[in-house]
Amino acid sequence: MKKFKAMVALLLCASMLAACSNGGNSSSSSSQGADDASGEKPVLVVSNFALADDRIKDTVIKPFEEKYNCTVVYEGGTNGERLTKLKNDPNTDVDVIYLAQQYAQQGVDAGLFEEIDYSRIPNAEYLLEKADFLKESKQGPAVTMNRLGIIYNPEKAGEITSFADIWKEEYRDQVAIPDISTTFGPAMVTVASNYAGVDYATDGGEAAFKALEELKPNIVKTYSKSSDLKNMFSSGEISVALAAEFAYNTMGDSNTNLVFIDPTEGAYLNFNTVNIVKNSDQKDLAYEFINYVLSEENQLDAALNVPESAVNTQVEIPEEAAKKLTTVETANQSNIVDFSVVNPLLENWVDMWNKTLNQ
Structure with a gap:
């Protein structure tokens, strides 16, 4: 023009x-x-x-x-x-x-x-x-x-009601979470921050990454594409994923036993x-x-x-x-991530994420 x-x-x-x-x-x-x-x-x-x-x-x-x-x-x-x-x-x-x-x-x-x-x-x-x-x-x-909630298989995982549930020892090697580079990656850090009981705005996310370190034995994959979840659920590789509702909508006929919930803490928009x-x-x-x-x-x-x-x-x-x-x-009833606070922290979060979950 x-x-x-x-x-x-x-x-x-x-x-x-x-x-x-x-x-x-x-x-x-x-x-x-x-x-x-x-x-x-x-x-x-x-x-x-x-x-x-x-x-x-x-x-x-x-x-x-x-x-x-x-x-x-x-x-x-x-x-x-x-x-x-x-x-x-x-x-x-x-x-x-x-x-x-x-x-x-x-x-x-x-x-x-x-x-x-x-x-x-x-x-x-x-x-x-x-x-x-x-x-x-x-x-x-x-x-x-759209929003981040929890997709899970009740036949394998039992009942899940909150984000905090995925830290339970019974979900060892059963969980997938969004990678830090994805739309809901920063929300995942926020979930961990809330689990730790420390606002990331006060400590830069340090407590959140300690919580993610604690979660690591339960994590099968940090996924970059929500389309990866369909095969992971179908094969039984995972029984729980933190994911958006649009990912749930793509699960298909082979995953009719899955449910999507808004956790008691509220989903993330x-x-x-x-x-x-x-x-x-x-x-x-x-x-x-x-x-x-x-x-x-x-x-x-x-x-x-x-x-x-x-x-x-x-x-x-x-x-x-x-x-x-x-x-x-x-x-x-959902939560909002304040990116005016998160974005200045994001470069450090990516570094901490890689050191915590990708090594």
């Missing part, structure tokens, strides 16, 4: 010079150049997760393009890839970027994003209260959410957020896009067809579909 604008500027300059050579009668040529420029559809570049590309293009992007007479360029990739690309390219064409909380906070701390004026997003009025902290800090709003890049030249259209994806219609469609959990409290999810999602009611 920025390249397009530069070309328009060059064309206008050329038009004006040509007009001057014709005795100063510039109005006709200049006006024609402006008309050509204004006739071009605005372009909005959206950076998003690769998940469900086709669905998003059909149900979000195409209708938005028609409604606002624009072109949306869609770029997919992982959180890390897309954030790194944005950090390394100050002249990026990206206008709007979806990121998980941890990565969005990194972008905020690096000054990459516009402070959000929520008065320009009418549908933000209906966001669940649990995500209000994003509004209060003028960050981009939550657009979907991750909000996927959407931010406006600070140097975007399409901020007005970016605000319209954010408001559009937060609409009741789009939130319901995402819940039923991706599935992704709705953050708009006006959305009514059918009971059967809600079983696979994080509902507003469940979210309100």
